[in-house]
Amino acid sequence: MTEEFRMNQAEIDRAVEHFRSLLKQQILRAERLSESETDRGNTFPKTVIGLIGGDGIGPIIVQEAKRVLEFLLKEELKSGSVELKEIDGLTIENRIAAGKAIPDDVLEAIKSCDVLLKGPTTTPSGGTMESANVTLRRELDLFANVRPVSVSSLGIDWTFFRENTEGEYTLGSKGIAIGDALTMDFKVTTEAGTRRIARAAFDFARKNGKNHVAVVTKSNIMKKTDGMFSRICREVASEYPEIETDEYYIDIMTANLINPEMRNRFQVFLLPNLYGDILTDEAAQLQGGVGTAGSANLGTRYAMFEAIHGSAPRLIEQGLGSYASPQSILQATVMLLSHIGMPNKAQRLSEGLKAAAALCPIDGTAAHATCAEFGDALLKCLLDR
């Protein structure tokens, strides 16, 4: 051992203790997961939809989604079977003041809802503050991140099932540093965590007449974690003999998505958290950019729907926040409506969005419509259908 590392013996001992305690916590979590496999799907007498503005352009785009929901759910809001609840406090300023990724009162308000529509929240890079997104996914146990991408002119109709609570994200803010010389982060994969996302993906494929699932890992390198992910996915796949399952490594899959010879064979993707994060941005770009894609975070008790882009601080700094495009959050609203058992309203919004995009081009710059103008055009299109 070099002098530098010998001098850090106390830090090494602390790191070993830290690792021991992480390991214990994760063993407990894995045990809880494997015990809670039963479906606790809820049928609510009333559905409370929480609207979380978030940071930057978030409140601007969520405002348009709110107008749309008020319009489409007019009857339900009147009869009280649906309630919209605005939750304002999930801002970077409040989170810094509370020294927490989600202040306690905000988390309590969020947990009093059934489904959530959430604008982007700022994730500070470095430091120890965990991302609000990651914390929410964990606190609400939103284990399936479902992201559809479709480009009919290219024959693309993909649905990504990204595992949403494990991998590099579980302990992403709990890594180890030994002085300035060495850093280590941890990646966590559990059997129960993998099994439930695999089931979600294969059930979706079966229910929607899809006959191909692509499992994406890097199990040749990440032998333990991705190795387990791949093994469990193969096990689950054997329960769905009508569905063909192939495994690809993440590197070649990033190439396949832009390979016209390959990409049309894909339907459903099943992947660990970080690969899903990266691949879905690439896929969304083929559809017109991350501003056009919505995302569903599903658990057994809660579900949260969000835009897949960030809070666009540069747009706000340039004073151009009012030009933010609400398309991604509105795609998420389509998914929300379908999730709460209103497929017809979801369809109406989805068609309305296509019509509004043709009528009122918007691209997040001052050259085109503002967010509110797009909202007006959309409401007009919705009235027509």
Ligand code: IPM
């Ligand atoms: C996403 C985002 C988040 C993620 C960030 C904001 C934490 O990129 O939803 O894809 O990494 O999952």
Ligand code: MG
């Ligand atoms: Mg992402």
